[in-house]
Amino acid sequence: MTLFLETFLAGLLQSGIYALVASGLALSVGVIHIVNFAHGEFLMVGAFLSWGLFTLLGMDPLLSAVVAALAMFAGGALTYRTTIKHVLLAPELNQMLLTFGISITLQNLALLLFGGNTRVVNTSYQGEAVVLFGLSIGLTKLMAFLLALVLLVGLYLMLYRSKLGRSMRAVAQNRLGAQIIGLDVHRIYLIAFGIASALAGVAGVLVSVLLFASPAVGLVYTLKAFAIIVMAGLGNMTGVLWASVLLALSEAFVQTYIPNGGRMSEAVFFLLIFATLVFRASRGAR
Amino acid sequence: MTPNHKKHLMLLGIALLSSASAVKIGALIPLTGASSVSGQAQKNGLMLALDEINKAGGVLGQPLELVIEDDQSNPAKAVPAFTKMVTVDKIEFMVGGLGSSTTLAITGPAKQYNTFMAWSGAASPLVEDAMKDYPYFFHYHPWAYYNFEAILGFFKNLKGNKKAKNIAIAYEDGPFGSTGIQDTVNAFKKAGFNVVLTEAFKAGSGNFAPLVNKAKTQKVDIFYWVGYDVDALPLMQQIKESGLDVGIVYGAPPSWPVNFEKNKLAQGVASLTMWTPELPSTASKNFVKAYKAKYGNITDEYFAPLAYLNLKTLAEAINKAGSLNKDKVAEVMAKSTFDTPLGKLNFSPSQKIKYQGFKGSNWVTFQFRDEKRIPVFPLKVAKKTVLYPMP
Numbered sequence A: 001m002t003l004f005l006e007t008f009l010a011g012l013l014q015s016g017i018y019a020l021v022a023s024g025l026a027l028s029v030g031v032i033h034i035v036n037f038a039h040g041e042f043l044m045v046g047a048f049l050s051w052g053l054f055t056l057l058g059m060d061p062l063l064s065a066v067v068a069a070l071a072m073f074a075g076g077a078l079t080y081r082t083t084i085k086h087v088l089l090a091p092e093l094n095q096m097l098l099t100f101g102i103s104i105t106l107q108n109l110a111l112l113l114f115g116g117n118t119r120v121v122n123t124s125y126q127g128e129a130v131v132l133f134g135l136s137i138g139l140t141k142l143m144a145f146l147l148a149l150v151l152l153v154g155l156y157l158m159l160y161r162s163k164l165g166r167s168m169r170a171v172a173q174n175r176l177g178a179q180i181i182g183l184d185v186h187r188i189y190l191i192a193f194g195i196a197s198a199l200a201g202v203a204g205v206l207v208s209v210l211l212f213a214s215p216a217v218g219l220v221y222t223l224k225a226f227a228i229i230v231m232a233g234l235g236n237m238t239g240v241l242w243a244s245v246l247l248a249l250s251e252a253f254v255q256t257y258i259p260n261g262g263r264m265s266e267a268v269f270f271l272l273i274f275a276t277l278v279f280r281a282s283r284g285a286r
Numbered sequence B: 001m002t003p004n005h006k007k008h009l010m011l012l013g014i015a016l017l018s019s020a021s022a023v024k025i026g027a028l029i030p031l032t033g034a035s036s037v038s039g040q041a042q043k044n045g046l047m048l049a050l051d052e053i054n055k056a057g058g059v060l061g062q063p064l065e066l067v068i069e070d071d072q073s074n075p076a077k078a079v080p081a082f083t084k085m086v087t088v089d090k091i092e093f094m095v096g097g098l099g100s101s102t103t104l105a106i107t108g109p110a111k112q113y114n115t116f117m118a119w120s121g122a123a124s125p126l127v128e129d130a131m132k133d134y135p136y137f138f139h140y141h142p143w144a145y146y147n148f149e150a151i152l153g154f155f156k157n158l159k160g161n162k163k164a165k166n167i168a169i170a171y172e173d174g175p176f177g178s179t180g181i182q183d184t185v186n187a188f189k190k191a192g193f194n195v196v197l198t199e200a201f202k203a204g205s206g207n208f209a210p211l212v213n214k215a216k217t218q219k220v221d222i223f224y225w226v227g228y229d230v231d232a233l234p235l236m237q238q239i240k241e242s243g244l245d246v247g248i249v250y251g252a253p254p255s256w257p258v259n260f261e262k263n264k265l266a267q268g269v270a271s272l273t274m275w276t277p278e279l280p281s282t283a284s285k286n287f288v289k290a291y292k293a294k295y296g297n298i299t300d301e302y303f304a305p306l307a308y309l310n311l312k313t314l315a316e317a318i319n320k321a322g323s324l325n326k327d328k329v330a331e332v333m334a335k336s337t338f339d340t341p342l343g344k345l346n347f348s349p350s351q352k353i354k355y356q357g358f359k360g361s362n363w364v365t366f367q368f369r370d371e372k373r374i375p376v377f378p379l380k381v382a383k384k385t386v387l388y389p390m391p
Helices: A002-030 A039-057 A061-087 A092-114 A139-161 A163-173 A175-180 A185-210 A217-232 A237-257 A265-285 B003-021 B036-055 B075-087 B100-112 B125-130 B144-162 B181-190 B209-216 B229-242 B282-295 B303-321 B326-335
Strands: A129-132 A135-138 B023-029 B064-070 B093-096 B116-119 B137-139 B166-172 B194-201 B220-226 B246-251 B270-273 B338-340 B343-345 B364-369 B372-377
Touching (some): A002 A039, A002 A185, A002 A237, A002 B209, A039 A092, A039 A185, A061 A092, A061 A139, A061 A185, A163 A185, B023 B303, B036 B064, B036 B303, B064 B075, B075 B100, B093 B303, B116 B303, B144 B181, B144 B220, B181 B194, B303 B326
Parallel strands (some): B023 B093, B093 B116, B166 B220, B246 B270
Antiparallel strands (some): B338 B343
């Protein structure tokens, strides 16, 4: 029973970071209707920011998260203003090529600046644990999960309880209609893309503590975030939450209960995606 | 033609002449990708050797030119990089090499182009198989079975002195981690250990919680993991957080993350190396001095001195042979004994190839202790006794 509960908890804690990365991606897909292949690289920039601030100034990653959020919001807004804005009406393939190009550029810039080495952030609370009901919970993971939870609650409150959120949803539903009633669509897109990038930046800071910073670290998360938003239904923000939990739990349980499950955990999740897509398509076809 | 033009033309002529008369050696190393930490150490070692060789008069009285290509730790990139060096740069002598998979990928082209391979990397017996009849393959790095003997020796010592009997194995599911894993399990069992867990994981996923939780259901004395540097911190973090009661964690990655030793989670983790900067031999001390003078610091990566001696010994052999004739160079290499930072080097048959350099007597088990790598086994080179159980 302890093993079952520990596995459940491990999966649940892992889902926080997945949800954080995927929500940003879902925001850009849902509101701006742009598939941002560079989302994982924004995360990588966040991870390097955290590593840099820690190495140069000894800054705690919790504090770096604030810096990364602000810096990546600005970075995202700049990226939108200088590149994305100009391809919004272009064919989807052009948009994908653009974001793909940004991703490759950022990865190679990181390689040029920092080399391909794995870099780690050393904090005093790494490896510490709190014990609840006899279960050992990693402090870093718990903090990452709680931070992700706070940010996600904030994001949902913003989307569903604020004027800006209402505007975002209006633009997402009908861009032309929103323009007609006087909404500044580009301003809203800029803010949405900035928030999406900031979420990736904060996720990057968490990744630098939980894993490492390296030019390729974003790739794994881009793949998982795409899987999650596909599973949730493109642009469906609430769906992202349960899809993240499902991904993390399926990974944890397959790894624990199937011998050599580490090899199969991703395959199982992608099988789930196939099943969901086929089920949705067949339901739509009827 | 203005005097300026003439000057440029003259400089161009000199440049062309010097490149035409220089002796070229190629190096294929991973400057990026999974093995980049070791690859960059290799590059530093090679450049230091190049400086020293050229200061001492070069090769066959001409300057030595080193052409370095990045294999990106990727077999698909290694083959075109290798082919470019032998066809475009017309290189006939190669040094370097690190990963087994990248080396395996170029064994075909190497034989096809009859390239002289003074090879510092690759531990997989698959490479040994592929190169068994090739007359120009001089392999410096020990094969995996030599490495494993060294690891097993340390574990047997722990069994005798510390009553460590139960081993949990975590291995990455790519070719690096999973090749021969069943043989490893069998060898541990044969040596009287209980293998209580054998689990695969995805390198770089960082998701070790389920694996470690599973290990917690057993009594684990030795946690043996085969993976990459990217796995080191997440694994140690998970082991500590879960409260897994383990005697020692023994890792076998090709390299460790930058500044891993400074992380408190590294304390007590053990691993294998062929060299530490503290080795007392004169050759090693000279290398450390020269390395510090050139780079301002010293590395812990054994691939730096290995690459250094790799290029130095090849240049020495060519000079002794007095020509670039591969048969003559091979004959000299086969007969020579070289004094290197890693100890005496001579080439003798291994299980399958004719010219094997180091055979595992150089392997040293070290433990990360107080931000340093401290040799703890074999006892004749140990600086401290092993910390068991680790903190």
